[in-house]
Amino acid sequence: MNNQVIIEIRNLQKFYGQKHVLQGINLNITSGQIIGYIGPNGAGKSTTVKILCGLISNFQGEISIYGKDLRKETLDIKKRVGYIPENAALYESLTPYEFMEFVGEMRGLGTEQTRDKAEKLMNIFEMKPHLNQRIATFSKGMRQKVLICSALLHNPDLIFMDEPLSGLDANSVIMVKEMLIHLAHDGKTIFYSSHLMDVVEKISDRIILIDQGKVIADGSFSELNEFSTDENLEKMFTRLTGNTDHGQKAEAFINAFEKYLL
Amino acid sequence: MINMILKMFGPFRWFIEKMGADYNQFIRILKLKLTLDDRKAGKFSKKQENTQEKTLIKQSFFQIFMGLFLAMFLIMVKTPFTFFFIAHIFLMTMMAMMIISEFSTILFDTSENMIIQPLPIKGNTVSLARNAHVFVYLAMMAFCLSVITIIIAIYKFGNLAGLIFVFTIFLNVLFTLFFTNILYLGIMRLVSGERLKNLLMYFQIVIAIFFMAAYQIGIRMIDKTAIQDMVLPVHWFTYLLPPAFFAGLIDAITSLNFDQSHLLFMAEALIIPPVAIYLTGKYLTPVFNRKLMDLEQGDRVSKVKIETKRNSLYYRIMCSLFVHTTEEKAAFKMMWKMTGRERQFKQTLLPSFGYIIIMMIVPLVGKHSIISDYTTGYKYLMILYVFMMVSFALCSSLLMGNCQPSVWVFKTVPVASPASFFKGAINAAFARFFVPFYLVMGAGVCAVWGIKVLPDVVIAFLAIYLITLLLYYFQQPGFPFSLEKTAVQGGANAAKVFGLMALSGLIGLLHFLMLKWFSFANLLLIPVYGAAIYYVNRIMVYRKITWKEVDRVNNFS
Numbered sequence: 061m062n063n064q065v066i067i068e069i070r071n072l073q074k075f076y077g078q079k080h081v082l083q084g085i086n087l088n089i090t091s092g093q094i095i096g097y098i099g100p101n102g103a104g105k106s107t108t109v110k111i112l113c114g115l116i117s118n119f120q121g122e123i124s125i126y127g128k129d130l131r132k133e134t135l136d137i138k139k140r141v142g143y144i145p146e147n148a149a150l151y152e153s154l155t156p157y158e159f160m161e162f163v164g165e166m167r168g169l170g171t172e173q174t175r176d177k178a179e180k181l182m183n184i185f186e187m188k189p190h191l192n193q194r195i196a197t198f199s200k201g202m203r204q205k206v207l208i209c210s211a212l213l214h215n216p217d218l219i220f221m222d223e224p225l226s227g228l229d230a231n232s233v234i235m236v237k238e239m240l241i242h243l244a245h246d247g248k249t250i251f252y253s254s255h256l257m258d259v260v261e262k263i264s265d266r267i268i269l270i271d272q273g274k275v276i277a278d279g280s281f282s283e284l285n286e287f288s289t290d291e292n293l294e295k296m297f298t299r300l301t302g303n304t305d306h307g308q309k310a311e312a313f314i315n316a317f318e319k320y321l322l
Numbered sequence: 323m324i325n326m327i328l329k330m331f332g333p334f335r336w337f338i339e340k341m342g343a344d345y346n347q348f349i350r351i352l353k354l355k356l357t358l359d360d361r362k363a364g365k366f367s368k369k370q371e372n373t374q375e376k377t378l379i380k381q382s383f384f385q386i387f388m389g390l391f392l393a394m395f396l397i398m399v400k401t402p403f404t405f406f407f408i409a410h411i412f413l414m415t416m417m418a419m420m421i422i423s424e425f426s427t428i429l430f431d432t433s434e435n436m437i438i439q440p441l442p443i444k445g446n447t448v449s450l451a452r453n454a455h456v457f458v459y460l461a462m463m464a465f466c467l468s469v470i471t472i473i474i475a476i477y478k479f480g481n482l483a484g485l486i487f488v489f490t491i492f493l494n495v496l497f498t499l500f501f502t503n504i505l506y507l508g509i510m511r512l513v514s515g516e517r518l519k520n521l522l523m524y525f526q527i528v529i530a531i532f533f534m535a536a537y538q539i540g541i542r543m544i545d546k547t548a549i550q551d552m553v554l555p556v557h558w559f560t561y562l563l564p565p566a567f568f569a570g571l572i573d574a575i576t577s578l579n580f581d582q583s584h585l586l587f588m589a590e591a592l593i594i595p596p597v598a599i600y601l602t603g604k605y606l607t608p609v610f611n612r613k614l615m616d617l618e619q620g621d622r623v624s625k626v627k628i629e630t631k632r633n634s635l636y637y638r639i640m641c642s643l644f645v646h647t648t649e650e651k652a653a654f655k656m657m658w659k660m661t662g663r664e665r666q667f668k669q670t671l672l673p674s675f676g677y678i679i680i681m682m683i684v685p686l687v688g689k690h691s692i693i694s695d696y697t698t699g700y701k702y703l704m705i706l707y708v709f710m711m712v713s714f715a716l717c718s719s720l721l722m723g724n725c726q727p728s729v730w731v732f733k734t735v736p737v738a739s740p741a742s743f744f745k746g747a748i749n750a751a752f753a754r755f756f757v758p759f760y761l762v763m764g765a766g767v768c769a770v771w772g773i774k775v776l777p778d779v780v781i782a783f784l785a786i787y788l789i790t791l792l793l794y795y796f797q798q799p800g801f802p803f804s805l806e807k808t809a810v811q812g813g814a815n816a817a818k819v820f821g822l823m824a825l826s827g828l829i830g831l832l833h834f835l836m837l838k839w840f841s842f843a844n845l846l847l848i849p850v851y852g853a854a855i856y857y858v859n860r861i862m863v864y865r866k867i868t869w870k871e872v873d874r875v876n877n878f879s
Binding site: 076107110113114115116117118134135136138139141143145147149150151152153154158159161162163165166167168194 | 648649651652653655656659660663664725727728730731733734735736737738869873878879
């Protein structure tokens with residue numbers, strides 16, 4: 061199972077109107093890995109994830125997942141994929157159980173099986189008492205937990221996560237990080253898109269850095285750091301994306317409002 | 323355009339400040355709201371640019387077209403008082419509907435509070451800006467609805483009459499807006515939190531029905547022995563009817579008739595709307611603001627509702643009758659729950675049930691009505707086909723909502739055709755809301771006209787079900803509760819609705835002709851409609867609603 065290429069991306073391009081968001085991404089992803097997919101705002105991270113999940117079908121280039129063409133065999137691919145979106149957008153008038161029941165049934169799970177799995181997963185996040193409460197009453201973190209549970213409901217082989225830790229409390233963050241490592245050990249592949257450098261650095265087997273729609277770095281943290289002395293991923297990210305003048309920018313910001321106050 | 327609208331408030335600066343608002347801040351907030359509106363419709367649409375402008379133009383044409391129907395009727399009316407009375411009743415009803423169905427969400431919109439509340443702005447300024455925002459749109463709508471009436475008024479009664487009519491349109495808008503405001507405040511004083519939200523929804527439904535009833539009764543007050551000469555008899559209570567104030571004002575000035583009765587109407591028209599605005603702006607808006615904050619906190623402070631109800635026997639029967647595949651059943655189940663809980667959906671749909679009851683009852687309360695006249699012949703067909711109104715309301719209200727960000731879930735599950743979601747949605751809404759109501763009313767019709775009309779009740783049911791399916795499947799394929807109202811009421815959709823309205827009229831006529839043809843000829847319609855429903859629900863929907871079509875309307879990126 062390990063080292064088998066499960067995602068092949070060839071010359072992936074995406075335009076939003078005139079804007080060239082993805083400018084020819086080429087990647088091979090092997091199974092059982094946690095892939096940290098990082099980049100500055102607007103680099104094209106979420107767009108890549110949405111294309112790979114089948115949310116955006118209008119793209120250029122070739123993508124095959126588990127040897128199947130994403131354009132032609134979307135359904136077969138979707139059966140093996142779980143997706144946690146960036147924004148915790150859920151139907152607020154439903155309860156987590158009702159939402160997961162819908163997702164489970166659409167994925168071919170029976171009602172009892174869905175209920176059983178939903179209860180178990182929600183229990184891990186200490187959310188079982190909230191299974192029958194309307195999502196409208198939930199905080200952002202609670203909604204995020206519902207999304208994580210519903211993405212894992214059908215035991216997917218490949219999980220796409222777009223900022224999955226957004227809004228989670230410290231305990232839940234630790235728990236999710238541990239969970240991801242265990243899932244990868246079990247042979248699951250995790251495509252983890254995030255801004256949180258420390259988390260990506262700690263859990264990722266491989267880090268892919270994109271900027272302005274292009275891959276600018278690809279490898280494990282130690283591989284990427286072989287020829288430099290960056291002490292952590294954040295420093296490396298700053299160097300590779302060419303934003304090294306943070307100190308000057310902060311000073312200019314302070315000056316701008318000090319001048320106003322005086 | 324926005325700057326032009328804002329400049330119109332200039333002459334009323336002193337009045338706005340008198341009500342306790344900061345004029346500059348008022349204008350800034352109003353400008354922000356109008357700018358946001360201007361860019362809103364394209365927010366989730368793939369056609370980002372110019373969508374709102376085009377939608378507004380389409381809506382304006384639609385409203386002018388609606389006004390045409392009234393104008394065609396008004397052209398026959400000779401007396402100015404009756405003419406303008408009818409015109410104002412029509413306007414008031416349309417505006418009240420608009421406030422209730424659409425602008426109440428603006429009146430109760432607290433989303434901007436996060437931005438505005440931390441800033442040093444007085445509550446009165448925010449409330450006045452909120453009301454001014456609604457006023458701008460209502461005035462535009464009222465003007466579009468009245469364009470043709472204004473032309474006819476000028477032709478029939480002269481330029482002055484047309485000019486004063488335009489002036490009274492604005493007075494009417496103010497009066498309707500603040501009358502609704504006062505009613506809302508009254509209800510908001512009674513309860514708070516989550517209960518308030520629910521109560522407001524039902525209150526809005528009752529008000530919508532009330533205005534419809536008032537419209538029907540108002541029209542019937544007119545003595546129409548001959549349409550051309552119809553006159554409005556002035557009783558003591560006529561002085562309490564706002565449309566009469568405005569009609570009286572126009573009549574007085576154009577005919578230079580300043581008798582006691584006309585002077586009273588003039589005084590009412592010129593004094594009541596400004597005083598109502600002043601009182602509401604000065605004294606009632608602070609209460610409104612406080613209550614709005616309660617409303618915002620409603621979800622958090624209200625007791626959390628636990629949804630543990632098991633699916634009822636009725637649900638299980640309907641589910642097995644209306645949907646078949648696993649995907650359809652899952653969508654049916656989800657939408658059954660959501661339609662029962664989404665406030666905007668119920669708020670838009672439920673008044674149509676009230677209208678049906680009013681349209682059935684009102685003919686019975688006129689002075690010439692005799693119950694035996696009503697219950698003879700084929701009048702029951704009219705009652706049955708009036709239910710078609712629910713179809714129109716059902717299909718459009720199922721589209722409207724703010725759930726666009728949540729539709730990603732449909733695209734990530736492995737489902738070959740999105741048609742199953744749409745089929746599940748419309749059937750759930752139809753089974754949950756239409757079927758029980760029709761069963762009760764159908765039983766009532768059978769009780770009055772006899773069991774012999776039962777086949778007709780069944781035929782009308784099948785016809786309405788068929789039209790509902792066609793109407794929904796031919797709408798733009800937006801996922802349930804995901805489109806803004808302006809997008810739902812767009813020109814192409816409106817044209818389709820008109821086409822299907824004509825078709826439903828023909829279906830009713832066909833039913834009538836079959837009854838007239840020979841005994842039991844109507845029964846031939848049952849297999850015809852049955853086959854059509856089978857085709858539409860099992861075959862056509864899967865051909866019509868494809869992922870390609872869905873991707874065109876819904877934005878997943």
